[in-house]
Amino acid sequence: MMKKYWLLPVMAGMLLSCHNTRHLRSGTTAVKVLKDPTGWVTDTLSPGLIHYHFAGYYTPSAASQNVNVIEVDLNNPRYQLKIAEVRPSDSLSAVAARIPGALAAINGSYFEIVDGLYSGFFKSDDTIRTQVTIPKDHRLFWKHDAAFYYDTAQQTAGILYGNNESYNQLRYANVVSASPMLIYQYKPVGETFAKPRHTPLDSLDYEDPDRHQGVRHPRTAIALTSHKQVLLITVDGRDKQAAGMSARELTQFIQHYFRPEHALNLDGGGSTTLWIKNANTPTGVVNYPTDNKRFDHFGQRKIRNYITVVEK
Template sequence: MLRVSYLLSAALIFSACSGKRGISQSAVTELKEKTGWTTDTLRKDVIWYKYSSKTDKQFANQNVNVISFNPGAGLGKMVFEYKKEKDSLSVFANRIPGAIAGINATYFIEKKDSADYMHLRLKGQDIQKVKVPKSSIYWWKHQGMFTFDDEGKQFDIEFSPENFSAIKSKNIMTGAPMLIDNFKPVGLTFADTTGKDIKKLHYEHYLKHQGVRHPRTAIAVTQEGRLLLIAVDGRNKEALGMSAKELTAFLQRFFNPKSAMNIDGGGSTMMWVKGQPFNGIVNHPTDNKKYDHYGQRMVETVIFIK
């Protein structure tokens, strides 16, 4: 009897001490499948999921980082930052007191050839409005919008309206494409390249931009109101990257969020976690064309949890 009690106590102690590694109980509820995943609990309301698999039939040779933030815990908030002059994600992080984790956000606002496809509203001020006509090759790039309150605790992702002035939210960030809308995997068909020759298409054509594999950054909102920040590595044999279709299937399979939207990816894809090596960059940015943690791109918009 004494030996049984000792073993039980030891098991409880081990469980308590290992809560920040492996699959925690709170993560089990959110993560639909555990194979291929490890987790770190950065704070009670912030979980860092890491996926890597060489053998998964659907997602082999992929490397994905996901941050889950639960605003309902009342411990922190989301912070959105915009800087016209651009900075790397790790530099942004150093300017945000209490930052725990973050990603690059959406497509560039200050881009001469394509700035007018974006809508960005912060604290009630429209910093950038959509001006391109529907005939523009860039029109699709504001298909979805992420709205959030000034407190950084309530979020929504939905299709963009024809007229953004009709949206009451004080904060709007557009992106594209929509991946999941009210649990419907709309991203599965957005850029279906089946039977199509896309080699001669303009790089910004939606089929070429979203129909092939690249590093990807995305955001998602769960039924419970949690915010997911997603960074998919790519452009390397160790991490092939995903198309919009594949990213949609990945999120639906492992997290089943209520809504999700792709944002700026490719060389812009970056994720930062406090206290980690390489200035906190935990994914493999590709601007230096190497599979390491040093290829950060200078970006204008970022999303952090603090």
């Protein structure tokens, strides 16, 4: 049903990581990441840290959309990412408020536990927290076919295809598996991840990848440019003011406006949350989480991991 990109476990980790590694430079860059500013409000929070907001009718999807993007320039030595597990689970705003120097944060990736078995690979602070232990024929197995990695000590970041075995071989302090890959080496691979079906998608199992990624939902994604900017992206949904996007629509949206080298879909739906320090909202959450079924900033779902921009 899905394309397979696996190599032999050790070689996959070595080849893919070498190919996609982005060594971060000191200093800042002047590259404009937002290629088409039409419809966007841009707020420079500090040098090398920008908040973009799109709210309104988006013609390609023939629907209203609400999208928030944080751009962090990891060439700037004042910033780094903190990626961590949350035990016990808690809201993103509560977690971020406790992190020294936290400036912005998004929810992390899939974290299903089924009969004691895990659907995702997660490593933080050089410690593997979970490995993929569900069997290959499990309906959630598709959720870890790519990963974002980041290492402060080595000053590297990247997005690659892989599997549990190859992720174990990566020598980076932080590895977050997810799915699907949206953009790989500038190619919009997320356009074709969900396959067309004669059967109505809503009649399929909720976790079927064609339904899960073929219909509109709130979405969270992370992207990386060739100039070492990381984009933290949230797309709201399930409301007339924010329709949400399919994987195909999100791929096309990100490619049109930002043209990153790589982009990866993270956990979405009720988990989609973006927090910004000192934001003008009661919780610091700037998007519209959906767990309370209201279009406000309070409907956060408790999360199990997160990605945060921290000022050193």
